Amino acid sequence: MTHRDGQARRGVLTTPHGSVETPVFMPVGTQGAVKAMTARDLEDVGAMIILGNTYHLSLRPGAELIARLGGIHEFASWQRPILTDSGGYQVFSLASRRQVREDGVRFQSHLDGAACELTPESSVDIQARLGSDIAMVLDDCPALPAAEALLAESVALSARWAARCRARFLALHPGSTSDVTITNPGQVQFGIVQGGISPDLRRRSADATMQIGFEGYAIGGLSVGEDPEQMYRTVEMTAPLLPAESPRYLMGVGTPADLAECVARGIDMFDCVMPTRNARNGQLFTSEGLLNVKNARFAEDDRPPDLVCGCYTCRTYSRAYLRHLFLSGEIVGSTLNTLHNLYFYLDTMRGIRDAIAFGTFEKFRQDLSRIFSRRSLTP
Amino acid sequence: MTHRDGQARRGVLTTPHGSVETPVFMPVGTQGAVKAMTARDLEDVGAMIILGNTYHLSLRPGAELIARLGGIHEFASWQRPILTDSGGYQVFSLASRRQVREDGVRFQSHLDGAACELTPESSVDIQARLGSDIAMVLDDCPALPAAEALLAESVALSARWAARCRARFLALHPGSTSDVTITNPGQVQFGIVQGGISPDLRRRSADATMQIGFEGYAIGGLSVGEDPEQMYRTVEMTAPLLPAESPRYLMGVGTPADLAECVARGIDMFDCVMPTRNARNGQLFTSEGLLNVKNARFAEDDRPPDLVCGCYTCRTYSRAYLRHLFLSGEIVGSTLNTLHNLYFYLDTMRGIRDAIAFGTFEKFRQDLSRIFSRRSLTP
Numbered sequence: 001m002t003h004r005d006g007q008a009r010r011g012v013l014t015t016p017h018g019s020v021e022t023p024v025f026m027p028v029g030t031q032g033a034v035k036a037m038t039a040r041d042l043e044d045v046g047a048m049i050i051l052g053n054t055y056h057l058s059l060r061p062g063a064e065l066i067a068r069l070g071g072i073h074e075f076a077s078w079q080r081p082i083l084t085d086s087g088g089y090q091v092f093s094l095a096s097r098r099q100v101r102e103d104g105v106r107f108q109s110h111l112d113g114a115a116c117e118l119t120p121e122s123s124v125d126i127q128a129r130l131g132s133d134i135a136m137v138l139d140d141c142p143a144l145p146a147a148e149a150l151l152a153e154s155v156a157l158s159a160r161w162a163a164r165c166r167a168r169f170l171a172l173h174p175g176s177t178s179d180v181t182i183t184n185p186g187q188v189q190f191g192i193v194q195g196g197i198s199p200d201l202r203r204r205s206a207d208a209t210m211q212i213g214f215e216g217y218a219i220g221g222l223s224v225g226e227d228p229e230q231m232y233r234t235v236e237m238t239a240p241l242l243p244a245e246s247p248r249y250l251m252g253v254g255t256p257a258d259l260a261e262c263v264a265r266g267i268d269m270f271d272c273v274m275p276t277r278n279a280r281n282g283q284l285f286t287s288e289g290l291l292n293v294k295n296a297r298f299a300e301d302d303r304p305p306d307l308v309c310g311c312y313t314c315r316t317y318s319r320a321y322l323r324h325l326f327l328s329g330e331i332v333g334s335t336l337n338t339l340h341n342l343y344f345y346l347d348t349m350r351g352i353r354d355a356i357a358f359g360t361f362e363k364f365r366q367d368l369s370r371i372f373s374r375r376s377l378t379p
Numbered sequence: 380m381t382h383r384d385g386q387a388r389r390g391v392l393t394t395p396h397g398s399v400e401t402p403v404f405m406p407v408g409t410q411g412a413v414k415a416m417t418a419r420d421l422e423d424v425g426a427m428i429i430l431g432n433t434y435h436l437s438l439r440p441g442a443e444l445i446a447r448l449g450g451i452h453e454f455a456s457w458q459r460p461i462l463t464d465s466g467g468y469q470v471f472s473l474a475s476r477r478q479v480r481e482d483g484v485r486f487q488s489h490l491d492g493a494a495c496e497l498t499p500e501s502s503v504d505i506q507a508r509l510g511s512d513i514a515m516v517l518d519d520c521p522a523l524p525a526a527e528a529l530l531a532e533s534v535a536l537s538a539r540w541a542a543r544c545r546a547r548f549l550a551l552h553p554g555s556t557s558d559v560t561i562t563n564p565g566q567v568q569f570g571i572v573q574g575g576i577s578p579d580l581r582r583r584s585a586d587a588t589m590q591i592g593f594e595g596y597a598i599g600g601l602s603v604g605e606d607p608e609q610m611y612r613t614v615e616m617t618a619p620l621l622p623a624e625s626p627r628y629l630m631g632v633g634t635p636a637d638l639a640e641c642v643a644r645g646i647d648m649f650d651c652v653m654p655t656r657n658a659r660n661g662q663l664f665t666s667e668g669l670l671n672v673k674n675a676r677f678a679e680d681d682r683p684p685d686l687v688c689g690c691y692t693c694r695t696y697s698r699a700y701l702r703h704l705f706l707s708g709e710i711v712g713s714t715l716n717t718l719h720n721l722y723f724y725l726d727t728m729r730g731i732r733d734a735i736a737f738g739t740f741e742k743f744r745q746d747l748s749r750i751f752s753r754r755s756l757t758p
Binding site: 321323 | 413439449710
């Protein structure tokens with residue numbers, strides 16, 4: 001931690017692949033590639049760390065294959081830090097015929113219907129083979145809304161899984177004698193606090209997770225359909241429960257306004273598909289709010305998407321041209337829109353970090369909230 | 380013309396948007412964008428001139444719109460030279476319900492079925508509005524094979540259309556009083572020699588086209604299904620008929636071997652969708668021949684696609700990763716494959732130009748023919 005401004009924190013996260021300034025936004029590279037981006041595009045927009053999805057990579061091309069090729073950094077030619085999720089969330093959102101049992105979760109692959117199993121131990125092993133810098137524990141992700149009793153049982157199961165994940169992680173790192181190829185000996189592991197929007201369950205989950213002990217702590221199970229105010233309240237009560245010296249990661253969030261609101265509540269790390277997915281749908285984030293490139297009023301608009309943006313897209317292309325690319329189905333339109341949206345997100349995080357250092361974060365947060373109201377966004 | 384080696388010529392083509400070293404390959408940017416490429420990608424691979432399709436651009440976003448935005452260079456943010464075709468070839472290959480008449484061709488748009496008409500005059504007007512550096516005349520492109528008598532009539536019609544195109548072009552440039560917005564006053568116009576594989580018709584068409592007089596001459600109607608040896612023979616007999624001091628453009632050709640074979644027969648300019656289209660299908664051109672990235676034997680191949688290539692893709696990524704991107708449907712796979720294939724084509728042209736200057740072109744041609752046999756290529 002280098003600076004504080006209220007609950008907002010600025011700091012540096014050190015990983016085997018270099019340092020990351022926090023608060024940070026992590027572009028999502030589901031299948032080992034951030035959609036429509038090359039590595040040099042990502043460097044150009046200022047990405048310091050990206051996220052890879054364990055579920056997708058373990059199904060295709062397979063974690064063992066990636067391990068034999070030296071790990072995910074070598075495989076994807078990305079030499080900056082990478083965080084991998086546990087695969088749990090995708091099992092619960094993409095796979096079919098799920099059966100959650102004490103041992104783990106059985107499911108059918110969304111690719112070919114093959115019967116698969118993910119356990120706390122296998123999730124740790126897969127991530128060890130991938131060699132990400134930050135690995136996540138496997139957690140149970142029940143569909144919301146759910147009855148309190150069901151959520152309580154889910155939180156308890158996630159805690160038991162977290163303990164098994166930690167035990168397996170410590171057995172592997174360092175000096176493993178197992179058959180798991182460790183491609184990144186410096187990997188660390190984050191626990192995940194669950195509990196929906198229940199303060200009691202969140203507290204119970206935070207206690208159990210901290211008792212196990214991890215290098216960092218995530219808040220999961222939010223941005224899954226609840227009201228943004230409920231999310232903010234849950235973050236606000238959960239973040240202070242976590243160790244001040246550890247990084248705090250809010251999973252799957254969010255809009256630019258969400259980022260500022262949750263930094264204001266003590267969050268250091270974010271990931272979300274919104275900037276990349278919305279880009280491919282023609283929705284751009286700008287300093288004046290949202291811009292839909294397909295809108296007819298841009299047909300002859302020769303201005304850049306964002307008048308004050310310094311990204312390659314805004315330095316080079318007009319709204320009229322981007323609209324034409326979108327309507328024509330040209331895939332370079334996805335590339336240019338993604339470049340812009342990621343630059344906007346990462347530039348927003350730069351602004352947040354600077355504001356924290358200068359003690360002007362509260363004003364920055366208010367400005368961002370005024371520009372982006374969550375209601376108008378379709379993630 | 381700066382160098383000769385046999386019939387092969389090296390030279391410089393001067394345009395309002397800069398000079399182009401010939402022989403040159405022009406990447407195809409059908410809808411005002413070379414598929415999957417940004418302008419900086421194109422500069423990175425060394426593209427000196429690109430092609431835009433009049434048919435596509437006039438249907439969407441429309442030539443008047445592009446003219447109001449300052450022309451195709453401004454619209455597409457590409458400040459190097461651009462050649463536009465006449466739209467004729469696409470009308471004959473894409474549109475439905477074609478009716479060829481003396482006046483021009485009527486057809487239905489492939490986008491929305493709208494009734495459209497393209498005449499020699501309107502094709503010139505559209506290209507004047509687009510403001511390409513090189514405009515092409517409208518020619519009749521009958522389906523092949525066709526009876527000699529039909530081809531003869533087609534050649535005669537194309538000659539009458541060429542005369543009308545030239546008259547319209549001269550009326551517009553310079554100092555037009557018409558309602559056509561001229562966005563590039565320095566535009567030049569190329570004629571097109573047709574005639575299938577008939578030496579007699581080719582000679583007749585060349586004579587008629589030269590009698591009208593253009594700044595350059597194209598050979599059209601080849602690479603449409605005929606045997607490569609027939610194409611080479613037709614180029615060999617047609618190119619020497621054309622003025623030695625004018626650029627000679629072989630339309631829609633071809634494989635890397637075709638480029639060398641036709642440079643050897645006096646051609647200066649080429650365009651073809653092969654490097655870009657095949658890239659999107661996972662087929663790469665390399666110094667060792669064709670490589671299909673989806674092939675299972677590349678699953679764990681950590682070598683670059685081409686061991687001796689200097690492109691960004693080969694400097695950065697492995698065959699295993701490119702295979703993974705292809706199988707996963709990641710669009711950045713199209714970007715990386717296209718970057719490589721265009722670099723390979725443009726680097727091949729650099730090699731051809733150097734070989735002409737050094738008097739070693741014949742060896743270069745033989746090497747390329749050995750690596751690429753046309754039989755194995757699917758355009």
